Amino acid sequence: MVTALVPQWNVTMADLKGKVDPDWCPGCGDFGVLAAVEKALVELQIPNHNVVTISGIGCSSNFPGFINTYGMHTLHGRALAVATGVKMANHDLTVLVTGGDGDGFGIGGNHFMHTMRRNVDLVYIVMDNQIYGLTTGQTSPTSRVGMKTKSMPFGNIEAPVNPISMALAAGATFIARGFSGEQKHLTGLIKQGIQHKGFSFLDIFSPCVTYNHDNTYQWFRPRVRKLEDDPSYDPADWVAAMEKSLLWGDEIPIGKFFERTDLPALHAAEPVLDAGTLVQSENRVPSDIARSFVEELM
Amino acid sequence: MKQTFAISIGGAAGQGVATPGDIFAKIFSRRGLHVNAYNAYQSIIRGGHTFLTIRTGPEKVTNMGDRIDLLIPLNQDSIDRHLGLLTEGAACVYNADTIKPGAAATGVQLCPLPVSELADITRNKVAQNTLAVGAALSMAGVGFQALEEVLTEQFKKKGDAVVAENVGIARAGYEYASANFKPFPRPLPMTENRYAVMSGNIAMAMGGAAAGVKFYCAYPMSPSTGVLHWMAAHARRAGIMVRQVEDEIGVVNMAIGAAHAGVRSMCATSGGGFALMSEGLGLSAMMETPVVVIDCQRAGPSTGVPTKTEQGDLWQMLGAAFGDYPRVIACPLDIGDSFKIIAEVFNIADRFQCPGIVLSDLLLSEGRLSVDPKDLDFAPRIDRGELITAPEANANGGYKRYKITQSGISPRAIPGVAGYTHTAASDEHDEDGVLISDEFTNPNKRRAMMEKRMRKVAGITAAVPSPELWGPPDADVTLIGWGSTKGVIEEACEILTEQGIPANQLQIRWLVPLHGDAIVNILKDARRTIIVENNYSGQFARYLRSETSFVPDGYIRKYDGEPFMPHHIVDAVKEQLSGNGTLSVPEHEVLV
Numbered sequence: 001m002v003t004a005l006v007p008q009w010n011v012t013m014a015d016l017k018g019k020v021d022p023d024w025c026p027g028c029g030d031f032g033v034l035a036a037v038e039k040a041l042v043e044l045q046i047p048n049h050n051v052v053t054i055s056g057i058g059c060s061s062n063f064p065g066f067i068n069t070y071g072m073h074t075l076h077g078r079a080l081a082v083a084t085g086v087k088m089a090n091h092d093l094t095v096l097v098t099g100g101d102g103d104g105f106g107i108g109g110n111h112f113m114h115t116m117r118r119n120v121d122l123v124y125i126v127m128d129n130q131i132y133g134l135t136t137g138q139t140s141p142t143s144r145v146g147m148k149t150k151s152m153p154f155g156n157i158e159a160p161v162n163p164i165s166m167a168l169a170a171g172a173t174f175i176a177r178g179f180s181g182e183q184k185h186l187t188g189l190i191k192q193g194i195q196h197k198g199f200s201f202l203d204i205f206s207p208c209v210t211y212n213h214d215n216t217y218q219w220f221r222p223r224v225r226k227l228e229d230d231p232s233y234d235p236a237d238w239v240a241a242m243e244k245s246l247l248w249g250d251e252i253p254i255g256k257f258f259e260r261t262d263l264p265a266l267h268a269a270e271p272v273l274d275a276g277t278l279v280q281s282e283n284r285v286p287s288d289i290a291r292s293f294v295e296e297l298m
Numbered sequence: 299m300k301q302t303f304a305i306s307i308g309g310a311a312g313q314g315v316a317t318p319g320d321i322f323a324k325i326f327s328r329r330g331l332h333v334n335a336y337n338a339y340q341s342i343i344r345g346g347h348t349f350l351t352i353r354t355g356p357e358k359v360t361n362m363g364d365r366i367d368l369l370i371p372l373n374q375d376s377i378d379r380h381l382g383l384l385t386e387g388a389a390c391v392y393n394a395d396t397i398k399p400g401a402a403a404t405g406v407q408l409c410p411l412p413v414s415e416l417a418d419i420t421r422n423k424v425a426q427n428t429l430a431v432g433a434a435l436s437m438a439g440v441g442f443q444a445l446e447e448v449l450t451e452q453f454k455k456k457g458d459a460v461v462a463e464n465v466g467i468a469r470a471g472y473e474y475a476s477a478n479f480k481p482f483p484r485p486l487p488m489t490e491n492r493y494a495v496m497s498g499n500i501a502m503a504m505g506g507a508a509a510g511v512k513f514y515c516a517y518p519m520s521p522s523t524g525v526l527h528w529m530a531a532h533a534r535r536a537g538i539m540v541r542q543v544e545d546e547i548g549v550v551n552m553a554i555g556a557a558h559a560g561v562r563s564m565c566a567t568s569g570g571g572f573a574l575m576s577e578g579l580g581l582s583a584m585m586e587t588p589v590v591v592i593d594c595q596r597a598g599p600s601t602g603v604p605t606k607t608e609q610g611d612l613w614q615m616l617g618a619a620f621g622d623y624p625r626v627i628a629c630p631l632d633i634g635d636s637f638k639i640i641a642e643v644f645n646i647a648d649r650f651q652c653p654g655i656v657l658s659d660l661l662l663s664e665g666r667l668s669v670d671p672k673d674l675d676f677a678p679r680i681d682r683g684e685l686i687t688a689p690e691a692n693a694n695g696g697y698k699r700y701k702i703t704q705s706g707i708s709p710r711a712i713p714g715v716a717g718y719t720h721t722a723a724s725d726e727h728d729e730d731g732v733l734i735s736d737e738f739t740n741p742n743k744r745r746a747m748m749e750k751r752m753r754k755v756a757g758i759t760a761a762v763p764s765p766e767l768w769g770p771p772d773a774d775v776t777l778i779g780w781g782s783t784k785g786v787i788e789e790a791c792e793i794l795t796e797q798g799i800p801a802n803q804l805q806i807r808w809l810v811p812l813h814g815d816a817i818v819n820i821l822k823d824a825r826r827t828i829i830v831e832n833n834y835s836g837q838f839a840r841y842l843r844s845e846t847s848f849v850p851d852g853y854i855r856k857y858d859g860e861p862f863m864p865h866h867i868v869d870a871v872k873e874q875l876s877g878n879g880t881l882s883v884p885e886h887e888v889l890v
Contacts, residue, residue: 019732049716054555057724064721065733070713071721072558073733074551075581085555085563086713088539089513093559093713111551114544165673259554270538279687279712281559283510285536290676293504293532297494298327298671 009047013038016048018066029217030060030127031207032180037096037125038067040190041182051094056103057135060127060206063098077108080115083122084266090279091267094194095122102132105141105161116170116199121265122194126163127180127206130215137211147214163203164245164257168238172234173198173259175241179224180206180215182254192256198265205254227255236260272277299796302355303486304363305434306314308380309372309650312344314424317827318370318431319350321452321508323495325435325444326667329491334359334785335666338890340858341520344830347375349890356487360632360667360785367482369710370436374494381406389479391433395419409433409479416470425467432471442472452876493668498636498658499566500551501669502592505640506564506678507536511590514557515564517550517571519614520604521593521660525566548663550578550591558587558722559679560687560712562644562666566592569611570601572618579653580619585722586682586700586710586751589646590640595659606859607826608783609832612841615655616810624650624706624754626762627810628659629781633667634674635807641678646761649683649711650754657809660833661861662782686711696728701744702746706753753798756866762808769802770795775871776824778850779831780806780838783862785828797868797876806838814846815861821848828852828874830867854879861887 007216016038024030041051051069055061057076064071068094073224074082082095104126115124131149132138138151143162167175173194178186186204193200207217227233227244234240243256267293268274275281285293305322309315319335319681326333327396331354340346351362371377374397386405394410402408411433417425428449435445446465450505453461490495496504503525506514514533516526521746525543539556543549547567557563567575582589595611599601615627626646630636639656647654686709699720701708708729711718719774725733730741767776769791794801804820806812811864823828825852829839842848852872856862862884870882 014783019730047716048802050714052559065723068719070719071723071731072555073584073721074554074585075577075724075727078547078578078581079549081551081557083555084541085513085515085552086559087555088541088552088554089559089561089563090712090714101517110544110547114548125541235380247333265793269540272537274844278512278537278556279714281512281537283512283562285676287505287676289507289535292535293507293676294671296493297496297500297730298494 001150005227009045011042011045011047014041015050016041016068018068020065023062024059024211027209029180030063030207031038031185031206032067032183033125034063034208035129036183036186039053042193043187044194047093050092051096052086053096053098054079054086055097056099056108058098058100058265059097060104061103065173073179077106077222078111079103080108080111080124084115084120087120087122088267088278089238090277091121091273092168092277097122097124101126101128101130101131101142102140105163113166113170114200116167116172118266119171119173119198119263121198121267123190123200123202125190125202127202127204128203129208129212133208133211144214149248162245167201168242168245168258171264172201173260174200174203177254178202178204178254179220179254181221182202182224187253194257197261197268198263208272213229223250223252224254225251227253228259264273269274299775300357301351301360301484302363302437303367303482304351304353304365305368305370306349306351306366306380307370307372308349308376309348310344310347310375311339311342311346315348315350315372317424318427319352321448322352322443323666324448324786325440326352326486327493328444328767329440329486330491330495331356332359332488333668334361335664336661336861337664338363338888339605341889347379347890349376349380351795354486355491360788361861362863364723364863367738368434369551370434372427374398379822383887389428389766389835392447408482409475411471411474416474417467422463422467427463428467429471432468432478433475436472436475437479437481439481439642442469445472450820469479471484472841491670494671495666496616496633496664497524497664497666498630498633499594499664500528501636502550502566502632502640502656502658503528504674505637507532507538508637509641509644509677510562510680511538511564511567512561513539515544515552515565516567517543517549519568519571521596521663522568522592524663532650534872543602546574547578550575550589551581552589553589554585555583557589558585558684558713562648563751564590565592569595569598569614570593572611576618580621580623580624581724582653582723583619583623583751586651587722588649588651588656590643590656591726592656592658593662597656597857603859605660607832607861608857608859611657611859612809612837615657615786616841622748622752624652624751625655625810626652626757626758627657628808629654629806630662631664631781631805631807633665633783634669636662637669641680645679645681647762648759649681650707650758651683657781659782683707686715688873689715689717698728699731700747700750702729702750704753705757706750707757730755751831759811762811762813762815765804765806765820767802767804767820770800771802772804773800773825774877775801775826775828776804776821777798777801777807777867777871778804778827778829780809783830783832786862786864787867789864790871793864793868794871799871801871812841814847817842818846818848826875826881828854828871830854830862831877852882854884855884856884858886860888
């Protein structure tokens with residue numbers, strides 16, 4: 001965010017180190033996402049006090065505790081709603097929302113859809129491991145058909161959601177997919193998401209090394225293909241993005257699927273915020289306006 | 299007995315019951331008279347039956363009263379339902395072309411209007427309504443000019459021809475009544491006072507604006523939607539951001555987000571929406587982020603009766619969200635109080651960094667009352683509590699968001715302030731806000747944080763005033779109520795006292811914390827105590843008993859969806875005083 005580029009701050013990786021070390025399992029994909037977010041903030045030189053990292057509940061939702069920004073560790077599935085409130089009250093803040101596939105596409109599915117159509121200017125980072133980890137391994141909304149878990153021991157019979165297609169259909173204005181195993185690429189996507197003025201959705205393959213034995217690093221590595229490597233791919237083309245989003249199997253695209261910059265973010269479309277942020281606005285209603293409110297009723 | 303005059307207008311939804319109601323309310327309040335309006339309606343956009351009662355008088359009118367002086371039925375159904383309620387001295391003005399009156403009581407004046415002779419009904423579909431308004435005002439002794447003014451204001455946007463047509467029709471009704479109907483013996487007086495007439499929802503919305511609310515969000519739900527409507531219409535002038543959210547779960551969490559970023563943030567709903575907000579209230583309590591939630595009660599459970607009133611959400615409020623946590627729950631006593639209470643609850647919520655709940659009901663939220671503009675203070679005391687909005691000069695780092703203090707209150711830094719980064723969490727956490735899957739919270743830390751938060755309860759209790767007894771101190775009966783029943787219990791006490799049964803009233807405004815000792819102290823000397831409430835199980839009686847072991851002598855309850863009328867309480871008190879039982883459930887005679 002341009003407004004956050006205050007010259008006197010020299011943001012370093014050390015500034016962003018959280019009070020405690022992550023409690024994720026050794027080898028968890030979320031480590032890579034945390035590192036990429038930190039690198040993106042350093043490269044963009046956004047001071048940590050102007051960043052709010054907001055999560056729901058789940059392994060990946062512990063994220064705000066591991067990074068030194070303002071943080072909110074809210075309720076399961078509700079991070080986007082809370083984050084919308086934060087952004088509306090102070091749109092000068094850089095708002096990052098972090099969570100998992102169960103949190104975002106399961107219990108939080110309704111907020112996911114509506115926050116996208118509202119084009120709230122925030123970055124939504126989903127660490128998608130296709131499993132419920134913190135509750136010790138149950139089927140998630142992105143678990144593949146046939147996957148055996150503790151909650152579906154004979155194999156999942158429900159079709160998984162396609163987060164990229166959903167985001168396209170719901171009107172998200174920046175949509176990308178990353179892979180925790182592709183650090184540099186991922187950092188670039190997060191930077192673009194932060195710079196995008198509107199809702200940025202990043203679905204990130206973040207393998208669960210403990211409970212998901214299907215979708216491992218080894219499974220993803222030969223399959224992921226960077227969209228950026230195809231010079232003919234145009235992320236402004238919504239139909240092309242939708243076609244790409246349906247690819248799954250031997251070839252799985254990662255990278256920026258879609259971006260449009262012609263729509264205002266919610267806070268920019270709201271005339272009440274023309275004069276500045278809500279948090280800096282006057283508490284009192286001017287007395288002449290207050291009088292007019294009462295006179296209407298007389 | 300104070301002088302009051304009540305007009306009831308009945309008809310199908312879509313027939314235009316509201317407009318004559320608004321016209322009467324405006325004319326009466328501009329005459330310096332108090333106004334109370336209650337609309338009994340159904341959840342239907344066209345059809346069904348709607349029955350609006352407007353009661354006016356030079357002294358405060360706090361409820362719809364017992365008596366209809368003038369009935370204006372707009373269709374046959376309405377006259378069939380309500381003509382029998384009229385007693386001697388009352389009148390009924392109706393369209394003689396379409397409505398056939400049944401038998402009326404002796405002394406009831408039937409006033410047929412020959413509508414098609416007086417107006418061109420092919421041009422003006424609501425001519426009968428306008429004629430009736432004219433006739434009613436003539437009979438009530440109100441000069442025609444007052445009506446001409448209001449109609450001119452109402453129709454001026456549609457051009458002079460429309461104004462002239464409507465004024466003409468109203469005048470025809472006025473003159474026809476002057477020539478053909480007997481006027482009421484006591485013309486409506488005038489006073490120098492001027493009142494604003496508003497619903498409780500408008501009062502709470504304006505109260506929010508006055509309290510410095512900057513963010514309001516909601517999902518539409520009767521009977522709370524009026525707050526959203528006022529907020530949406532006035533937001534830009536008031537500098538408030540208003541959002542309609544996908545569901546009440548989103549509402550409360552969005553409100554908490556805005557509050558966390560440093561603004562006063564409010565939302566309103568009814569019982570069903572409140573149920574969805576329950577987990578969010580716990581979040582507000584655990585993160586110590588203040589938010590104010592308004593619950594406008596309607597008859598439950600489940601979808602219940604969306605257009606009917608009840609005081610049935612008390613135990614939902616008491617039980618909302620799991621675990622123990624500090625909060626404040628207050629119920630406004632009337633519509634003017636609905637304005638005032640918002641800033642009071644915000645000051646407590648902000649100071650103690652906890653959720654605040656305002657418990658209204660359909661009767662207050664959608665009812666209308668005249669309020670003295672002097673009672674609408676748009677510069678109330680605002681106490682944001684210990685809020686850090688800029689780096690403090692002597693801060694030496696080491697900020698602890700959940701610092702353990704004697705008061706339980708920890709200074710709250712808002713995002714954006716350099717040097718105060720921290721994580722606020724729904725999990726139990728330490729003073730630093732560190733949580734992480736229970737790993738860093740051992741039994742000692744958990745206990746310390748529970749005690750820190752719960753210490754705020756003592757502070758909140760001290761900040762909330764004790765209730766007081768109103769009316770004659772030496773009374774035969776003490777009526778106990780909470781919230782919206784204040785006005786009707788007050789009038790019942792007046793009637794009982796006039797009839798030789800001195801009665802006084804204890805009305806509860808602060809539900810949590812409840813000043814149980816003070817209440818018991820007041821009630822211990824009472825001769826006979828009766829708890830009056832609009833629900834089935836005596837929710838407040840059970841709450842009072844659980845907090846204080848106090849058991850009253852009797853109960854008056856109503857759970858048919860309609861509010862109490864004074865005589866319901868008066869009759870029940872007499873019944874119980876004469877030894878006829880200890881639980882009275884009055885029957886509602888006005889069938890809508």
